[in-house]
Amino acid sequence: xxxxxxxxGGFAALVALLAIGLNLNPRDxxxxxxxxxxxxxxxxxxxxxxxTLSPQDMQGKVWLLNVWASWCVSCRQEHPVLVEFSKKVxxxxxxxxxxxxxxxxxxxxxxxxxxxxRQLAYQRANKWLAEHGDPYKLTVxxxxxxxxxxxxxxxxxxxxxxxxxxxxxxxHTGPVTPDVLAQKIMPLLxxxxx
Amino acid sequence: xxxxxxxxFFVLAGFFASTAGIASEINEAALAADPVAEKRLQxxxxxxxxxVCQNQTIADSNAELAQDLRREVRAMIRDGKxxxxxxDFMVTRYGDFxxxxxxxxxxxxxxxxGPVVLLVLGLIVLxxxxxxxxxxxxxxxxxxxxxxxxxxxxxxxxxxxx
Numbered sequence: 001x002x003x004x005x006x007x008x009g010g011f012a013a014l015v016a017l018l019a020i021g022l023n024l025n026p027r028d029x030x031x032x033x034x035x036x037x038x039x040x041x042x043x044x045x046x047x048x049x050x051x052t053l054s055p056q057d058m059q060g061k062v063w064l065l066n067v068w069a070s071w072c073v074s075c076r077q078e079h080p081v082l083v084e085f086s087k088k089v090x091x092x093x094x095x096x097x098x099x100x101x102x103x104x105x106x107x108x109x110x111x112x113x114x115x116x117x118r119q120l121a122y123q124r125a126n127k128w129l130a131e132h133g134d135p136y137k138l139t140v141x142x143x144x145x146x147x148x149x150x151x152x153x154x155x156x157x158x159x160x161x162x163x164x165x166x167x168x169x170x171x172h173t174g175p176v177t178p179d180v181l182a183q184k185i186m187p188l189l190x191x192x193x194x
Numbered sequence: 195x196x197x198x199x200x201x202x203f204f205v206l207a208g209f210f211a212s213t214a215g216i217a218s219e220i221n222e223a224a225l226a227a228d229p230v231a232e233k234r235l236q237x238x239x240x241x242x243x244x245x246v247c248q249n250q251t252i253a254d255s256n257a258e259l260a261q262d263l264r265r266e267v268r269a270m271i272r273d274g275k276x277x278x279x280x281x282d283f284m285v286t287r288y289g290d291f292x293x294x295x296x297x298x299x300x301x302x303x304x305x306x307x308g309p310v311v312l313l314v315l316g317l318i319v320l321x322x323x324x325x326x327x328x329x330x331x332x333x334x335x336x337x338x339x340x341x342x343x344x345x346x347x348x349x350x351x352x353x354x355x356x
Contacts, residue, residue: 026248032289103258145262152287154245154259 031152031171038065038162039150043140046097046125053094053140055166062192064093064185065160066136066176067148070128071104072156078175079132085181086135091189095139097125098148098156117143161185163192231271238267238277242284243292251294 033039038055045051066082068075086093100121102109109117121143129139142148151160154173161170170188172180239253244260252260252267263284270280284292296302338346 029245029291030289032286036286099258105258149262149266149287152289154288 027155028173029154031168033152033160033168034171036168038160038166038168039147041140041142041147041150043096043142043147046095046122046129046139046141049122049141053138055162058092058094058162059166060164062091062164062189063162064091065096065151065162066093067096067098067151067153067156067158069098069100069103069156070124071100071106072098074175075157076132078157078177079135081176081178081181082135083133085176089186089189091193092137093135095136096147096151097121097139097141098153099142099145100125101143103145103156159185161188161192231268234271234277235264235268238271238280239264241281241294242267243294245288245292 040055042052042054045053068079082093085091101107101112101117101124107120112120118141121141125139125141129136145153151158152171157175159170159172159176160168163169169192170184172184176185236253240251242252242263244250244252244255244257244263246257246259247255250257250260252263266283267280270283275283281293290296290302296305298306
């Protein structure tokens with residue numbers, strides 16, 4: 001009799017292990033950047049292409065960095081949440097437009113020159129923000145995705161919370177939902193702005 | 195029916211053979227340019243996970259991100275970075291997850307040790323079972339005691355008389 005309890009116990013343990021495993025989200029890769037300084041970049045601003053922005057310019061402020069692109073389907077889902085956020089909360093959101101043209105997959109990049117790509121990217125990004133609303137204080141253009149690599153971007157949209165000292169405090173992969181905002185982001189912002 | 199299946203097989207076989215051919219052509223062209231660098235690129239790419247299609251290396255994957263990461267690795271090789279520097283570059287951005295061979299540390303102990311622990315547990319169970327079985331078999335193989343022998347004899351006799 002005793003040994004059947006053993007087998008049953010072992011089986012229950014296995015079921016528990018697998019249940020936990022199945023409920024983990026394999027897309028949710030913990031970022032090693034949390035707790036580290038936000039990687040430096042200097043990128044052109046969408047609204048004023050002759051100006052650039054660096055993370056150092058945001059020093060002393062708590063801010064969000066939101067990675068987006070007009071071809072990104074989930075961005076459409078999270079966009080109203082960000083628009084709402086920007087109306088209600090006084091926290092600057094910086095948009096990082098990630099590979100606007102070459103990320104789309106609809107273009108033959110071998111045939112497109114750098115100037116043509118830049119023009120098309122600005123045009124598409126502006127159009128998208130005009131259509132869906134602009135929650136961003138500024139958007140910077142990462143045409144080739146190099147800055148995206150420095151930030152460990154692997155699935156757009158991604159959102160980073162960066163504190164006054166310029167340290168990344170949170171990375172959220174995937175669309176920001178009202179739940180994520182209320183449970184993860186808002187409490188952190190309140191704490192950082194204390 | 196059989197013929198249709200056969201045709202399908204040859205079509206598929208032809209398709210895969212041709213894609214394999216294309217892939218190796220590209221690789222060969224690149225190899226010819228700088229065989230040492232290209233060999234290093236391939237070895238490194240095979241160690242790095244593509245974060246989009248998570249069960250492929252960036253060598254196997256054709257995802258956008260994998261192409262970008264191969265481009266980064268190629269640039270770093272050109273800049274004379276060591277393999278370790280290139281791996282570190284990836285780990286600081288994407289974490290240990292990017293490594294196909296995760297390092298042995300606290301959080302990965304179960305991952306590395308799990309199979310060994312299961313094997314040892316299995317062996318212990320097997321050995322215990324075998325020992326008990328051997329004891330049981332030995333008990334059954336014991337020669338009959340005088341009492342048992344006379345009973346058996348009596349039973350056999352009874353059968354014969356019937």
